[in-house]
Amino acid sequence: MASTDHDWLFGNSPSLVLVLDELLVCQNMAAVWRERLDEEVARQAQIPAAEIFDFDSEPDLADRFTAVITAGEPIVNAAIGLKLSAGTLPCRVDAWRAQRHDDEQPCVVVAATDVSLYQDAQEKLATLQTQQSLILDAAGEGIYGLDCNGSITFGNAAANSIVGWEAEAVIGQRAHDVHHHSYADGSTYPREDCPIYAALKDGEVHCVDDEVFWHANGDAVPVEYTSTPIMKDGRPDGAVVVFRDISARKELEMQREAAFEEIKELK
DSSP states (O other): OOGGGGHHHHTTOSSEEEEEOTTSEEEEEOHHHHTTSOHHHHTOSSEEGGGTBOTTTSTHHHHHHHHHHHHOOOEEEEEEEEEETTEEEEEEEEEEEEOSSTTSOOEEEEEEEEOHHHHHHHHHHHHHHHHHHHHHHHOSSEEEEEETTSBEEEEOHHHHHHHOOOHHHHTTSBHHHHHOSBOTTSOBOOGGGOHHHHHHHHOOOEEEEEEEEEOTTSOEEEEEEEEEEEEETTEEEEEEEEEEEOHHHHHHHHHHHHHHHHHHHHO
16 A cells, blocks of 8 residues: 555545555655654654554454455444644544555545544533522522423522422423412412513513412422513523412511411400
């Protein structure tokens, strides 16, 4: 397999493209990437794949490259590190068997994509999501996020504590059906009458302080809540519901009313 056979393919390729022979030795490699290898490695006319790819972190990939030759099993979007002079670069590789002539040994063509920027973005997104989750869980009020259909998209720790539903168990379900389906007396609460549902329709903020949310154990929890629509392109696209348990306040109000009644009787 003469190097000139593939010069047209590798000469000025901006992507990492290389050819491995049956012994997993690189016969041709894109010039711009060869320049980024360690100097001693780059000077070699034929470079073992182990000096290009970090097989220590992905030991099965060497066997998979061999399987490409022996069994024709392609590799699709496999994670591997590329050994460069500046350090190991995270990549995704595709590899397939190629044979120019029937009387030639088959080879492995490898194409690698630099995913370092994508990986950095993923890590930053994960960090941001963690920070947001910590902020939401630090809030003393229960917080639910709803989509445009009123289905729960997230819930914080306080929401779980107040209504007893783990977020993972209710995500994707309509909030009204989960904990707002009935009035305190047990009569049916139509979704169309629900202020939370109304916020998804009229785009207005709705505040309520005289209703109940139903706990996972079947108890009615007195709550006050605010349903604030999430607007997108001038239209409601979801809502954020902030609520708190006012059981203690309701109990004090009942005690105060009882005391007033007792005072009236004494007078």
